[in-house]
Amino acid sequence: MKKLITFLLLFTMAVILPIGCSNNSPNTSEVSNNNVLSIYNWSTYIAPEVITEFENKFNVKIQYDTYESNEDLYAKIKPGNPGYDVAFPGDYMVEIMVYEGLLEELNQENIPNMKNLNEKFINPPYDPGNKYSMAYQWGTMGIGYNIKATEGEINSWSTMFDPKFKGRVALLDDMRSSFSIALISLGYDPNTTNPKEINEARDFLIKNKEAIAAFAPDTGQNLLDQGEVDLTCEWSGDIFQIMKENPNLRYAIPKEGSILLTDNMVILKGSNNKELAEKFINFILEPEIGAKISNFIKYATPNQTAKDLGLIEAADLNNPAIYPPPELFAKLDYIQDVGQATTLYDEAWTEVKLGVGN
Structure with missing residues (x-):
């Protein structure tokens, strides 16, 4: 996950979430733990009013901290949960966290709004039976670009x-993510465990180092908006958020295929407020609430009821870059846990960073 908005959003979040939005461990000392839900989410990945509505409805406070990557989340939780209740890992990270015992099993009786999810998000391959997760938002990895620089669509x-x-x-x-671009460009599976193919992808990225201005920590949309780059690999919603402010920007899902992401709501092992956390997940799955989030952050909703009730903005629903047509959707792959081959990717990535120099 990720995700951009502007100074205005950051200011709004600061006003609405007075008890904090930081990358530090949660601090709930000023309020009874029973009345505080500690959330750890991707940055700028929720409509601020949703936080306020939940606090008012359940007479609680939300401690809200953010991270910038699945790996940041994992690194924070792996040594021991410092006090968070709910997090939003991507699909492959859910699988890893389940395997390593980092998540609480959900009591689905406390989450009746699960019925609102599109069937595509029920029983996903990374969490059979949704024992540990519920879909939050989904989107794609693609190319954000300045059409003045490209002089046409790409x-x-x-x-x-x-x-x-x-x-x-x-x-x-x-x-x-970066290896996926190289592997897809070479005609390989983005989840390959073949050492030869991984090394070819490494060499591909190094060979094209002159093109690369930066490896951005989920901030490529900012570089694009500020004119520091003309093209950036980013997640769909991040680009659509800044497109509202910059008419020269566009987003494309490449014809060769790309990565499908589903970010999910989970309860972290050691949560002090599991029942309240399940109330939060159920609240997010209300069609009106899910629609508010998707309409605000410009990611696709997994909430079929929200779509059926006409709660999703028509311009978004009819945008094939947000909701891809079937023929393009068929070319999208989840990033999957590659097991022991992760070491091969780690080694190759180190060589890429050294070879490219960013």
């Missing part, structure tokens, strides 16, 4: 490495 990963954009491209500072 739809291929190859454009990222066109010599005309030398030094004007940002990739995600995320190992699996």
Whole structure:
């Protein structure tokens, strides 16, 4: 996950969430723990009014901290949960966290609004039976670009490495995401465990180092908006958020295929407020609440009832870059846990960072 908004959002969050939005461990000393729900989410990945509505409805306070990557979340929780209740890991990270015993099993009787989810998000491959997670938002990885710089629409990963954009491209500072671009460009499975293919992807990225201005920590949209790059690999909602403010920006899902993300609501092992956390998850799955979030952050909703009730903005619902048509959706893959091959990716990523120099 991730995610951009502007100074206005940050200011709004600061006003609405007075008890904190930081990357530190939760501090609930000033309020009874029984009345505090500690949430750890991707940055700028919720409509601020939703937080206020939940606090008012249940007479509680929310402690809200943020992270910038699945790996940041994992690194924070793996040594021992410092006090968080709810987090929002991506699909493959849910699988890892389940395997490592970092999540609480959900009591689905406390989450009746699960019925509102589209069937595609029921019984997902990374969490059979939704024993540990409920879908929050979904989106795609693609190319954000300045149409004035490209002088027309684009739809291929190859454009990222066109010599005309030398030094004007940002990739995600995320190992699996950046390797996915290289692997897909080479015609390989983005979840390959084949050492030869992983090394070819490594060499591909290093070969194209002249194109790469930066590996951005989920802030490529900022670089694009500020004119520091012309193209960036980013998550769909991040680009659509800034497109509202910059008419020259566009988003494309490359024709070769890309990555599908589903961020999920989970309860972390050691949560002090499991029942309240389940109330929060159920609250988010209300169609009106789910729609408010998706309409605000410009990611796709997994909430079918919200769509059926006409609560999703029509412009978003009819946008194929937010809700891809079936033929393009078929070319999207989840990032999956590659097990022991993770070491191969780690080693290759280190070589890429050294070889590219960013």
